[in-house]
Amino acid sequence: MWAAQAASAWANETESWPSKTVRLVVPAPPGGVSDNLALLLAEQMSAQLNRPVIVENLPGGSGVIGCRAVLSAPADGHTMLVITSSILVEVPHVLKLPYAPLKDFVQVADMVRVPLVLVGNAGFPAKTYEELVRVLQANPRQYSVASYSTGTRAHYAAVAFNHLAGVDLQHVPYKGSPPAVADLLAGHVPLAFEALPNVINHIRSGKLRAYAILGPERLDLLPGVPSFTEHGLSDLTLGGWQGVWLSSLTPAPLVNRIHDAIAKAFANSRASQLLAGQGYEFSPPMTLEQQKKEFAEAYERNASIVKKYAIQAN
Secondary structure, rough: HHHHHHHHHHHHHHHHHHOOOOEEEEEOOOOOOOHHHHHHHHHHHHHHHHHEEEEOOOOOHHHHHHHHHHHHOOOOOOOEEEEEEEEOOOOOHHHOOOOOOOHEEEEEEEEEEEEEEEEEOOOOOOOHHHHHHHHHHOOOOOOOEEEEOOOOHHHHHHHHHHHHHHOOEEEEOOOOOOHHHHHHHOOOEEEEEEHHHHHHHHHHHHOOOEEEEOOOOEEEOEEEOOHHHHHHHOOOOOOOOOEEEEOOOOOHHHHHHHHHHHHHHOOOHHHHHHOOOOOOOOOOEEEEEHHHHHHHHHHHHHHOOOOOHHHOOO
16 A cells, blocks of 8 residues: 555656756866756756756865755656766775765766876976976975865876875875866966866866876877876876766656656757867766766775775865
8 A cells, every 4th residue: 555655656756856946066166067057957957847957065074965955855847957977986085084985975867978087287397298297306395286176086097196106296185177277377386186177278278298098098089198007107097077966765757757858958069069179078877877887986996996095185
C-alpha cells in the first residue's frame, strides 16, 4: 500500500515538474566557467520549460556552501548544482566535508570537458616549456603557481608538477578562477594551472603564455602548445568536466526527466555556437548509468593521486 502511494506521489511530482522557479546553484564566483555555463543552461532551459530558471552564485569553502544549499533544499528537482567535477571528485580527498559526494549526490548531466593548461604572465622569463623548467630548477622556491581552489585538479597538478619536473613552486590557492586570473594578469602570481576557457582569450592576445596542456595530446585551439605527456609526465593528464548534480534523494523518475530536459536544452545550436572556439570540448552523450560509473571511477582515481603525491590542504 505504502509503495503504491509513494509511486503515485513520485509520478505526480515528475509530471508537474517544474512547478516553480528552478535554481541553478553555482558554488563559484560570477565570471568563471561554471557560472558561464549555468547562465547559458538557464537561458535554454527557461525557454524550453516555460518557467523561470535562475543562477545563484554561492562561492566559498571549496564548494561546500553551494553543495550544502542544494542538499538542504527539497529534493524536488527545483534546486540543482552546476559545478566543475573537481568539487565532488577531487576536493573530498583533501578537505573534510559535511557530505559524502557519491552517496549524497546524483549526476544528471555531463555538459562539457574543460582542459587545464599551465599558463604564465607574459613577463615571466621563459617562452617555452623547456625554458620554464630550467628557470624553475635554477630558482627553487622563488616562484609561485596559482590554483582556483584547494583540493582541485589545479592543486593536484601543482603538487604533481613539482614532483615530476623536479621543481619547487609554491602553491597559492584562490577562491575561484576570476581572482586567480586577475592576479596572474597583474603579475602578482607568475604561473597558474587554469581552465582553458578562462584564459584562452588572454593567450590569444599575448597577455598570457601557455606552456603545457594537462592531457595526453595537443589541442586544436593551441596546436603549438605541448602536452605534459609529450614531456614524459603522463600523470599530468587530469581530466575534468562541468556537470549538473541533484540531491540523491530526488525520485528516480524525476532524475530521468531532468536528465532529458538538460540534454535537450544544451544540445541546441545556440549553445554550440556560443561555446565553439572558447576552449570547451563537448562531452559525448551518456546515460545516467554511464555518468554514475564515470563519477565513481573519477572519485577513486583521484584518491590514488592524492595518496601518491601526499597532496594536502595548505
